[in-house]
Amino acid sequence: MSADAGVTDEHGSVRGARIEIAGLVQGVGFRPWVHRLARDLCVRGWVWNDGRGVTVEAHAPQAIIEHFVRRLVDEAPSGAVIERVQVEDIPPAAAPELEIVASRSSTHAQLSVGPDRATCPDCLAELFDPADRRFEYPFTNCTTCGPRFTIVTGVPYDRPETTMVDFVMCEACRREYENPGDRRFHAQPNACDACGPKLRMPGTSRPLATATEALLAGEIVALKGLGGFHLACDATNDDAVARLRARKGRDAKPFAVMVRDFEQAKSLAWLDSASEAALRSPAAPIVLVPARGGQLSCGVAPRCSWVGLMLPYTPMHHLLLRGVDRPLVMTSGNHSDQPIEIDDDEALERLGPLADRFLVHDRPIAARADDSVVRVIAGAPTVLRRSRGYVPRPIRLPRAVPEPILGCGGLLKNTVCIAVEDQAYLSPHHGDLDELRASEVFEAGVGRLESLLGVQPRIVASDLHPDFASTRYARRRGGEHWIGVQHHHAHVASALAEHRLDAEVFGLACDGVGLGVDGTSWGGELLLASQLGFTRVATMRPLRLPGGDVAVREVWRSALSLLWDAFEGELPADLPGWEGVGPAKRRGVEQMLLRDVRCPPTHALGRYFDAVAALGLGMSEVDYEGQAPMRWEQIASRGAPAYPYAIDGGARPWTIDLRLTIRALVAELLAGREPAWIASRFHATVARAWLDVLDRAADVYGSRPVVLTGGCFANALLTSLMLTGHNRDRPMLVHRTVPPGDGGIALGQVWVAAGTAEAT
Ligand code: ZN
Ligand code: ZN
Ligand code: FE
Numbered sequence: 001m002s003a004d005a006g007v008t009d010e011h012g013s014v015r016g017a018r019i020e021i022a023g024l025v026q027g028v029g030f031r032p033w034v035h036r037l038a039r040d041l042c043v044r045g046w047v048w049n050d051g052r053g054v055t056v057e058a059h060a061p062q063a064i065i066e067h068f069v070r071r072l073v074d075e076a077p078s079g080a081v082i083e084r085v086q087v088e089d090i091p092p093a094a095a096p097e098l099e100i101v102a103s104r105s106s107t108h109a110q111l112s113v114g115p116d117r118a119t120c121p122d123c124l125a126e127l128f129d130p131a132d133r134r135f136e137y138p139f140t141n142c143t144t145c146g147p148r149f150t151i152v153t154g155v156p157y158d159r160p161e162t163t164m165v166d167f168v169m170c171e172a173c174r175r176e177y178e179n180p181g182d183r184r185f186h187a188q189p190n191a192c193d194a195c196g197p198k199l200r201m202p203g204t205s206r207p208l209a210t211a212t213e214a215l216l217a218g219e220i221v222a223l224k225g226l227g228g229f230h231l232a233c234d235a236t237n238d239d240a241v242a243r244l245r246a247r248k249g250r251d252a253k254p255f256a257v258m259v260r261d262f263e264q265a266k267s268l269a270w271l272d273s274a275s276e277a278a279l280r281s282p283a284a285p286i287v288l289v290p291a292r293g294g295q296l297s298c299g300v301a302p303r304c305s306w307v308g309l310m311l312p313y314t315p316m317h318h319l320l321l322r323g324v325d326r327p328l329v330m331t332s333g334n335h336s337d338q339p340i341e342i343d344d345d346e347a348l349e350r351l352g353p354l355a356d357r358f359l360v361h362d363r364p365i366a367a368r369a370d371d372s373v374v375r376v377i378a379g380a381p382t383v384l385r386r387s388r389g390y391v392p393r394p395i396r397l398p399r400a401v402p403e404p405i406l407g408c409g410g411l412l413k414n415t416v417c418i419a420v421e422d423q424a425y426l427s428p429h430h431g432d433l434d435e436l437r438a439s440e441v442f443e444a445g446v447g448r449l450e451s452l453l454g455v456q457p458r459i460v461a462s463d464l465h466p467d468f469a470s471t472r473y474a475r476r477r478g479g480e481h482w483i484g485v486q487h488h489h490a491h492v493a494s495a496l497a498e499h500r501l502d503a504e505v506f507g508l509a510c511d512g513v514g515l516g517v518d519g520t521s522w523g524g525e526l527l528l529a530s531q532l533g534f535t536r537v538a539t540m541r542p543l544r545l546p547g548g549d550v551a552v553r554e555v556w557r558s559a560l561s562l563l564w565d566a567f568e569g570e571l572p573a574d575l576p577g578w579e580g581v582g583p584a585k586r587r588g589v590e591q592m593l594l595r596d597v598r599c600p601p602t603h604a605l606g607r608y609f610d611a612v613a614a615l616g617l618g619m620s621e622v623d624y625e626g627q628a629p630m631r632w633e634q635i636a637s638r639g640a641p642a643y644p645y646a647i648d649g650g651a652r653p654w655t656i657d658l659r660l661t662i663r664a665l666v667a668e669l670l671a672g673r674e675p676a677w678i679a680s681r682f683h684a685t686v687a688r689a690w691l692d693v694l695d696r697a698a699d700v701y702g703s704r705p706v707v708l709t710g711g712c713f714a715n716a717l718l719t720s721l722m723l724t725g726h727n728r729d730r731p732m733l734v735h736r737t738v739p740p741g742d743g744g745i746a747l748g749q750v751w752v753a754a755g756t757a758e759a760t
Pocket of ligand 1: 119120121122123124141142143144145146
């Protein structure tokens, strides 16, 4: 460094330092806080936002600079996540008292804008204070709360790069925005009733009051929210809920419910402290919790003992919920399985037949972001759908990637991921890509992430399945730089990335389906895996699915196949039948099994759960994938003994053989044991069998950490049985911030591709 003896102050000679703070430091009140800290410590210089985060050019004596840097990291505002601090000496200069200067864009931008955050307590107090100038203003926000990712159109995060660009701040708002001591200093969406966005409802000048009255009268209201449109109705009104279900074309999938406040949530569900923390967090996700029953219409979550609750997360939601003072169904504004609507005109057109009224506003939505879904598993919140409130918070990788990499995800619950340096950015949820509009949304999602990050990855990773829209896109785009990643290897790698494990692990990946490297369907896999590759150590004995994919909906088919295998074609005579499955239909499927035609085998544990639940619950068909296993988990509890099972430890991969289990289970069923008992024993059996396999694997391959991944580990009972039953000498890790299901595999694809790219 060059020390300029000419610049000194009372503490001695002044040094210059450029402090680069990378991470989630924009839109969280970071610069005003730096300003205050610098003033307190008499640090002079400049601070600005850039494409990577926040940079401070500080000029002060060396000891003060060191103290300043330490406090920058230790006392950062609550919303900030500091990923990296780099300090570099620069020539000292005669600087002003720390000055906040205009943002600069940088060539290799890292996305440092944060996720959308629920209305903070300060803003909430203003919203309901008749003396405040923002009394009942539905777009109130500040530097610790409000829209972020869903209004951003470019980087760096500044008002001109948001959908607030056309709203010119009034005198009062501008003063707040420019005052470093104010809670709204550089709050990009800062607005008030005089200058900001406004609510609108066709045909009325009292949009909020009219919406409230309509909801109380049982009407369905389409609401423009943060990351898309919702359809709302009174969750205590059976007719309204039934009408919404019929119009959406949604048979039985549970609806999410927004409640007025935490007190109301407690009256509807059993909440432990972890669920409470998740509900109240700034991400404000939907939290799956056991329902108390009673107040909600049974149409909200038919034949389901859980309910998905969330708290209001914008001032508009708070005003509406206080107005109606009862829980509201709040479901994505779309037809079943289609992407959530974000554009006003398209929403009016597509949702017109679904909604009685439209409550909209004039702040455009830049990015689609569905509500996120969280569930407490083994005592801690686990993100099952990672979207609004979490995106675009990066996941820090174990190491930097050699160059930017795009992972295109799978087919269902699609998300994509781009890794730049040691940060991986997962996109919001795109839904299921087996549908034309979802594919458009997928490509738009890739484009948006690329433009925000300022990269166009050359290396493109995807699943191996040739028919997925995401695979076709990846192959077309990546060309010779396409890297296909086996589905369950991607699941395991996503856990490695989430836990920053740069090691070889036992990855237990259990889900509904995934293409194996041998062309068959996998889904109950123990892999000895690292970032670079895997060995298939063990799997489930294959289960044949009569009619293939039809069996995912008509679960009785898998159940019959399971029995056929366990009893070698000689089914017990007095087995209970399935409603709506006539003898002819049943004989047809028996013929398929006998002749082994159109009965593709699968190793998927998810399909075993379908089959056993269909058997135990007498369920013939499901309305959505996972419905039967979910019900099966809901009636089960801990503490039941396992049924017998076998492990074929001969050829690799070893197989878990549940034929003994099924025979014992059927005997109990025929003896009249209640399904809850059988469900409990079945869960215990699956956990016991895998723990047994893990012990053997450790004997053969040596001890390794274990990761649990795949959609089956959204099952909290199965996950906690694994965690409590395993050998304590080996760590066993589960997903927390990245979904265990297919919403997480894009991250795993990127991580595997990074290893492959480095090795070649
Ligand atoms: Zn606020
Ligand atoms: Zn204003
Ligand atoms: Fe999967």
